[in-house]
Amino acid sequence: MSENECQEARFSAATHPCAPASSRGDWAPLPQLMERLREQTSRPLEQATPLPAQTYADPAFYELEVDRILRKDWHAIARVEQVPGRGDFITVDLLGEPLVVVRGTDEAVRVLSRVCRHRYADVTADRSGMVPACGTIERFECPYHMWTYRLDGSLLNAVDMQRRSEFDPALYSLPEVRSEIWQGFIFVNLDAETTIPLGMEPVDHFLGQYDLSDWRVVSSKDWGELDAGWKPVVENAMEFYHHLGAHQHTLEEMLPGLTAEVGDGAAGVHLYTCRMPVSAAAAEGEEDGHLIAPVSLPPAPGLDGYHRGGTLLVTRFPMTVFAARADWSTWLQVLPTSVGTHRLIMHRLAHISNLPEGITEELADLSQQYIDPVQAEDSAVNGRVQANMSSAWATGGVLHDQEFPVLHLQRYLAFMLSRGSDG
Ligand code: FES
Ligand SMILES: [Fe+2]
Numbered sequence: 001m002s003e004n005e006c007q008e009a010r011f012s013a014a015t016h017p018c019a020p021a022s023s024r025g026d027w028a029p030l031p032q033l034m035e036r037l038r039e040q041t042s043r044p045l046e047q048a049t050p051l052p053a054q055t056y057a058d059p060a061f062y063e064l065e066v067d068r069i070l071r072k073d074w075h076a077i078a079r080v081e082q083v084p085g086r087g088d089f090i091t092v093d094l095l096g097e098p099l100v101v102v103r104g105t106d107e108a109v110r111v112l113s114r115v116c117r118h119r120y121a122d123v124t125a126d127r128s129g130m131v132p133a134c135g136t137i138e139r140f141e142c143p144y145h146m147w148t149y150r151l152d153g154s155l156l157n158a159v160d161m162q163r164r165s166e167f168d169p170a171l172y173s174l175p176e177v178r179s180e181i182w183q184g185f186i187f188v189n190l191d192a193e194t195t196i197p198l199g200m201e202p203v204d205h206f207l208g209q210y211d212l213s214d215w216r217v218v219s220s221k222d223w224g225e226l227d228a229g230w231k232p233v234v235e236n237a238m239e240f241y242h243h244l245g246a247h248q249h250t251l252e253e254m255l256p257g258l259t260a261e262v263g264d265g266a267a268g269v270h271l272y273t274c275r276m277p278v279s280a281a282a283a284e285g286e287e288d289g290h291l292i293a294p295v296s297l298p299p300a301p302g303l304d305g306y307h308r309g310g311t312l313l314v315t316r317f318p319m320t321v322f323a324a325r326a327d328w329s330t331w332l333q334v335l336p337t338s339v340g341t342h343r344l345i346m347h348r349l350a351h352i353s354n355l356p357e358g359i360t361e362e363l364a365d366l367s368q369q370y371i372d373p374v375q376a377e378d379s380a381v382n383g384r385v386q387a388n389m390s391s392a393w394a395t396g397g398v399l400h401d402q403e404f405p406v407l408h409l410q411r412y413l414a415f416m417l418s419r420g421s422d423g
Contacts, residue, residue, distance in 0.1 A: 027058045034417055041407070041414040045399070048407040053394035055413075056229055056386065062339035069318055069416040070095055070230075070336065073270070074198050076185040076320040077101065077333075079347070081216045082134070083109060087151060090134040091124055093343075094188070094335060098131070099177060100124055100140075101186055104151040111179045111188050112153045116142040117172040123149060140174070149174050183212035185331075187320070202267035203314050209302045210312065210324045215349040217331075219364040223344040223375065228382035230319050230336040231409070233344070236378050236385075237321045237332055238313065238405035240276055246381045250374050254282035254293070255311065262404045269415050270317050272405050277310040296366060299326035300351035315405070317412045327354075330371060340386050346375055 028036070033054055040049060055061050077092045078101040089102040091114065098114040100123075114122045114131075121144035125131050139156055140149040148156040153174035161167045178189045182200045189196070226233075236242060243257035261275045283291035288305030299308055303326050312324045322331040331347040348367035355363070388394050399406055 027054045027060070028052075030060060030064060033058075033061065037410070037414050037417065041411045045401060045404055045407055048399040048403070048410075049396050050399065050406070051231070051410055051413075052396065053389040053391070056231055057339060057389035059339045062229065064417065065413075066095060066336075068419065069413065071190045072194060072416065072419070073196055073318055074180075074187045074189050074316065074320070075318075076187050076316070076322075076331070077111070078186045079217050079331075079349075080109060080181060080184050080186060085136065087136045087138055088134070089124070089137060091131055092335075095190065097177075097190060098122055099188070102137075102151055106152070108152075109179070109181065109186060110152060111177040111186065112174040113177065114174070116144065116147060117155065117174065118142065118145055118147050118158065121145075123147075123174065147172075152176075183207075184215065185212070185320075185322075187316075196270070198316075199268065199270055200316065202271055203273065203316070206267065206273045206314065207312060207324060209304065209307055210300070210329075212322075212324065212329065212349070214300075214352050215329055216352060216355060216359070217347050218350045218355075218359050218367045219348050221346045221348075221368050221372070223346065223379065225337055225341050225343050226379050226383065227341060228379070228386040229338075229340050230334050230342050231413075232382045232385045233332075233334050233342055233378075234315065234317075234319050234321060235406050235409060236382055238272055238274070238315050238409070239403045240274075241400050241402040242381070246377045247374060250377060254279055258402060260402060262402055263408070264404075265408050265411070269412050272313075272315040272317070272408050274313045274405065275310055276313060283309075293326065295325075295327035296370065297327040297350060297354045301353055315409075317409065318416075328367060328370070340389075344375075344379070346371060 033052065036052060075094060077094055077099065078090055082090050083101055083103040086103055086105050086107065089100050092099045092101065099111055100114050101109065101111050103109050114124050116123050121142050122131055123140040123142045125143055127143050139151065145159060147158045150156050153176055155169040155172045158169060158172065178192055180187050180198045182198060187198055240255060240260040241257050243252045243255060255276050256279050259277060261277065263272055263274045267273050278291050278293035280291060282294060284294045285292045287308065290305035290309035292305065292308050293310055308326045315321045319334040323329060329349040331349065333345040333347060335343040337343055348371065
């Protein structure tokens with residue numbers, strides 16, 4: 001091709017029907033985007049399409065999400081068994097907020113800010129600046145100027161501050177973050193004034209004989225910071241259509257991508273629930289008219305054929321995802337770190353009846369064996385999807401019926417954004 005022909009081809013490409021609708025960085029104004037979102041999410045499933053790529057890649061839209069959604073709604077950040085005794089704590093960074101979950105001398109579990117009330121050091125850090133993932137303490141001792149706090153966050157001692165006559169220690173407690181416990185999960189809401197209830201009652205009904213209060217975290221694998229924003233990860237975790245491709249050689253045989261009992265949104269705008277029955281090819285027998293899923297541990301007691309016949313998936317939007325199975329349950333902890341990144345921790349839980357000797361190394365190894373390759377496949381595809389959100393040709397497609405949860409997340413997003421900044 002000559003130089004002229006080459007130029008001509010480039011020019012033609014710009015007017016071709018597949019030409020980019022916009023160049024990245026040239027995003028639509030946010031009000032326009034919000035209007036598009038509102039219109040798009042009011043359509044029925046038969047006309048559903050993916051969200052505009054801008055909602056995944058535009059830092060300004062992410063800021064809006066943080067402000068109106070992520071800091072306004074509830075997130076599971078720990079399990080009660082992770083802080084079993086007085087003084088036991090774990091640290092969690094949520095949306096830029098350094099938090100500590102701690103069991104007090106009164107046995108109550110609290111979630112506190114780790115930001116020292118003196119000059120903002122981390123009260124759990126050591127002198128090298130390292131923040132421990134967990135530990136046991138009698139009090140918080142800030143490494144900077146040695147202010148100390150009780151386990152309930154109240155200020156115990158501010159070194160030599162009595163020389164300031166107006167200094168009132170009662171004004172300098174570590175702030176407590178609003179929290180609630182549901183079936184062993186510790187949920188927090190960063191908005192002290194929130195009017196959104198945690199609202200997990202429909203999940204109690206959906207889970208039926210499962211009571212996750214009787215389950216314990218056996219292992220927590222930290223996948224570190226991964227290249228995908230929170231939405232591609234949550235979408236991927238909720239729909240099973242991708243088993244056909246991403247999990248073709250792992251999950252597809254046991255949990256085929258086209259057979260999930262996709263929910264209808266009846267559990268409300270903040271929740272998505274779905275049952276994934278085991279395939280006939282992988283089933284191990286039948287009970288109460290349901291195929292029974294294979295297990296690598298004895299099934300939790302009291303489960304009938306329906307509950308032993310597959311996986312029950314629950315999402316409490318925006319990003320708490322867990323799945324209950326008869327042998328292992330999984331909690332996918334998604335912690336957004338930027339518009340295009342998140343930190344992922346994969347928790348695996350077993351019923352207490354399977355832990356007569358506590359949590360052994362063998363059990364911890366077993367707990368991640370099955371899920372590890374599957375998560376690697378998900379993280380790989382999520383990373384590629386996120387990268388392509390910056391392409392000028394990322395201009396949408398259509399959703400399959402099995403992708404109803406993706407539409408449901410879109411509707412949640414539109415609902416939360418419409419609540420406005422003072423919601
Ligand atoms: S910053 Fe914590 S004691 Fe000074
Ligand atoms: Fe997956």
